[in-house]
Amino acid sequence: MAFLELDNLRKEFGDLVAVDGVSLSIEEGQFVTIVGPSGCGKSTILRSITGLETPSSGEIRLEGTDITELPAYRRNIGLVFQDYALFPHKTVFENVAFGLKMRGAPKAEQRERVEEMLEMVNLEGYQEKYPEECSGGEQQRIAVARAIAFDPDLVLMDEPLSNLDKNLRTSIRSELRRIQDETGVTTVYVTHNQNEALSLGDKLAVMNDGHLEQFDDPETVYRNPQTRFVADFLGRSTEVRGTYHRQNGEAVAELGGGIELQVQPSGSLADGDPASLFLRDEKLKLVDGSAPTENVLEGIIESVDYRGRDINYFIEVPKIGQTVQVSHIADHSTETFHTLGDAVSVYIEPENVTCLPADDSQP
Amino acid sequence: MATDHATTGETDVDAERGYFGVTISSRVKWNLIRAVTVAVYVMMILPLVVIVINSFNPSRLGNFPPQTLSIRWYEALLADELMLRALLNSLQVGVAAAFGAGLIGTLTAMGFVRNDFRMQDALVIVLLSPLLIPPIIVGVAATIFFGQAGIPRSLGWLVVMHTLLGLPYAFLIIRSQLYLFDETLEEAARTLGADRLTTFREVTFPIISPSIITSMVIVFVISFGEFTATQFWVKRTTTTVPVVIFSMLRTSISPKIDALATVMLVVTILVPLIVLGIRRWVLKT
Ligand SMILES: Nc1ncnc2c1ncn2[C@@H]1O[C@H](COP(=O)(O)OP(=O)(O)OP(=O)(O)O)[C@@H](O)[C@H]1O
Numbered sequence: 077m078a079f080l081e082l083d084n085l086r087k088e089f090g091d092l093v094a095v096d097g098v099s100l101s102i103e104e105g106q107f108v109t110i111v112g113p114s115g116c117g118k119s120t121i122l123r124s125i126t127g128l129e130t131p132s133s134g135e136i137r138l139e140g141t142d143i144t145e146l147p148a149y150r151r152n153i154g155l156v157f158q159d160y161a162l163f164p165h166k167t168v169f170e171n172v173a174f175g176l177k178m179r180g181a182p183k184a185e186q187r188e189r190v191e192e193m194l195e196m197v198n199l200e201g202y203q204e205k206y207p208e209e210c211s212g213g214e215q216q217r218i219a220v221a222r223a224i225a226f227d228p229d230l231v232l233m234d235e236p237l238s239n240l241d242k243n244l245r246t247s248i249r250s251e252l253r254r255i256q257d258e259t260g261v262t263t264v265y266v267t268h269n270q271n272e273a274l275s276l277g278d279k280l281a282v283m284n285d286g287h288l289e290q291f292d293d294p295e296t297v298y299r300n301p302q303t304r305f306v307a308d309f310l311g312r313s314t315e316v317r318g319t320y321h322r323q324n325g326e327a328v329a330e331l332g333g334g335i336e337l338q339v340q341p342s343g344s345l346a347d348g349d350p351a352s353l354f355l356r357d358e359k360l361k362l363v364d365g366s367a368p369t370e371n372v373l374e375g376i377i378e379s380v381d382y383r384g385r386d387i388n389y390f391i392e393v394p395k396i397g398q399t400v401q402v403s404h405i406a407d408h409s410t411e412t413f414h415t416l417g418d419a420v421s422v423y424i425e426p427e428n429v430t431c432l433p434a435d436d437s438q439p
Numbered sequence: 440m441a442t443d444h445a446t447t448g449e450t451d452v453d454a455e456r457g458y459f460g461v462t463i464s465s466r467v468k469w470n471l472i473r474a475v476t477v478a479v480y481v482m483m484i485l486p487l488v489v490i491v492i493n494s495f496n497p498s499r500l501g502n503f504p505p506q507t508l509s510i511r512w513y514e515a516l517l518a519d520e521l522m523l524r525a526l527l528n529s530l531q532v533g534v535a536a537a538f539g540a541g542l543i544g545t546l547t548a549m550g551f552v553r554n555d556f557r558m559q560d561a562l563v564i565v566l567l568s569p570l571l572i573p574p575i576i577v578g579v580a581a582t583i584f585f586g587q588a589g590i591p592r593s594l595g596w597l598v599v600m601h602t603l604l605g606l607p608y609a610f611l612i613i614r615s616q617l618y619l620f621d622e623t624l625e626e627a628a629r630t631l632g633a634d635r636l637t638t639f640r641e642v643t644f645p646i647i648s649p650s651i652i653t654s655m656v657i658v659f660v661i662s663f664g665e666f667t668a669t670q671f672w673v674k675r676t677t678t679t680v681p682v683v684i685f686s687m688l689r690t691s692i693s694p695k696i697d698a699l700a701t702v703m704l705v706v707t708i709l710v711p712l713i714v715l716g717i718r719r720w721v722l723k724t
């Protein structure tokens with residue numbers, strides 16, 4: 077039995093289906109991230125778990141107990157809001173102690189626990205300040221301390237870093253991970269930032285349009301996307317259309333123009349099915365004419381995007397009538413860079429070619 | 440450089456063309472505005488100053504300026520039971536109406552801001568009607584209504600009616616602060632374990648309380664000075680300061696009126712100052 081279970085969760089706002097039958101099992105102590113484009117229902121799921129939103133149907137179970145109908149204040153779940161929602165008229169101490177006070181903890185215990193929490197988020201001595209006297213990053217950490225201080229069963233975070241600048245985001249991101257490791261509290265973290273999604277969690281849920289697209293550990297999701305949406309959403313890749321075949325025990329896709337690529341097929345593909353191939357830009361390698369002859373696309377450099385550390389080449393492949401994007405780390409000492417109009421070959425390993433059933437509604 | 444100069448010159452000419460072809464420099468213009476402003480305030484305040492000074496004038500005829508000062512009219516005021524009673528009534532009704540309108544105003548504002556229901560706009564008009572209907576009509580209408588219902592005049596009646604008259608102000612002031620209130624603060628409190636009532640007490644009320652206090656002060660001041668409608672609603676024992684002043688003016692011109700008016704002025708100015716002062720002090724600590 078999983079620690080937290082969402083069972084066919086559905087939430088409608090009038091005609092709009094915000095969450096469309098999501099089922100998810102989370103183990104105790106896990107750090108789970110949910111990622112997806114804006115409006116896909118991430119916040120609605122979190123709000124349903126805390127009880128701020130009542131699902132239209134489906135069930136939410138915590139340690140086997142159905143909590144779907146339990147009012148928010150009776151659940152023991154901490155939530156970190158995107159804009160922190162610190163009480164402006166209360167001091168940092170009163171903010172962090174609020175959950176404890178609501179549970180009738182004696183003053184001495186409150187003081188001790190708040191001190192411990194503030195120490196954990198590196199804000200020792202902030203007790204008597206008011207939120208408006210704290211910087212954005214400090215407020216963010218106070219919000220985290222407040223959501224954890226009362227020892228909740230579960231902590232939920234709704235894009236907690238989106239209001240911070242980039243540097244701060246990176247440092248607080250690793251701090252959040254450290255805090256989760258220290259406290260061991262089960263955490264669900266919502267973001268629409270790919271980097272956060274891939275780096276933070278033990279598990280990654282990718283959502284689109286109210287659906288759960290894939291739920292697995294981040295590496296698996298990145299390497300073996302199960303849907304076209306996931307393949308397209310995470311990382312950067314070029315989508316190429318073809319026909320799937322099994323040939324002498326090998327999975328290949330015919331791309332037209334006589335080109336065949338060996339691929340890593342998803343389970344549901346059958347011989348002769350139309351397929352979508354996703355070629356990740358960092359998995360495509362520029363090769364000399366001499367190197368591998370299999371799984372190679374030949375093309376002409378159409379444009380070059382030099383970015384210092386990386387170089388992106390856009391390579392037109394005439395035989396399939398498409399441009400693929402190749403990104404690689406520039407080795408300034410040895411490399412001679414390609415220029416516009418150069419004829420080049422691009423190689424990709426078969427296991428890096430994600431091959432999924434094509435969606436015929438989108439040619 | 441040359442173009443620059445030309446442009447500047449042009450603007451100057453524009454500015455000096457002034458109104459109705461009269462050229463006024465900006466210094467003169469500001470002095471004029473200042474003078475008019477001062478004149479308006481002087482005309483408003485001067486009569487009040489005369490009343491205050493006259494209330495210390497021992498002469499019955501009130502020749503101005505007084506040769507000597509005395510507090511005999513205040514002593515007379517203290518000896519006049521009717522006036523004391525009116526003052527007490529006014530204070531009681533004002534405070535009660537302030538609390539009544541503050542409470543009902545908070546509840547209705549919460550109800551309107553936090554819920555969506557049909558006819559909301561129409562209901563707002565109904566709620567604001569005491570503000571829109573001329574007081575004299577409210578006065579007569581309520582008198583007829585209470586008369587028909589067989590309810591005798593009492594302080595309670597005054598409190599109810601003054602609460603009603605103050606309610607639109609309380610509603611508007613509190614509602615505007617509630618619109619600014621961030622509801623995720625309440626959600627945060629709920630996820631931390633606060634039920635509805637606790638959330639209101641711990642979060643919503645402290646944050647919107649400045650508007651509640653402000654509206655209570657305003658309702659008090661309105662109640663304290665209300666005459667037009669109130670004159671229909673009082674009897675001898677429930678009379679209020681403005682009504683007494685008016686009825687005394689009809690029969691005599693005793694300087695006691697000046698003394699009573701001065702007391703009224705002081706209450707009207709001091710109560711808001713004290714309450715707002717306390718509010719600021721509480722907010723600071
Ligand atoms: N209270 C509400 N009333 C009506 N529609 C709502 C409400 N809350 C959310 N929605 C709609 O439900 C959908 C999902 O919203 P949700 O806030 O869960 O998205 P999200 O994934 O968190 O997006 P974002 O990344 O922008 O925060 C959206 O289309 C949104 O407009």
Ligand SMILES: [Mg+2]
Pocket residue numbers: 118119120234
């Ligand atoms: Mg959201």
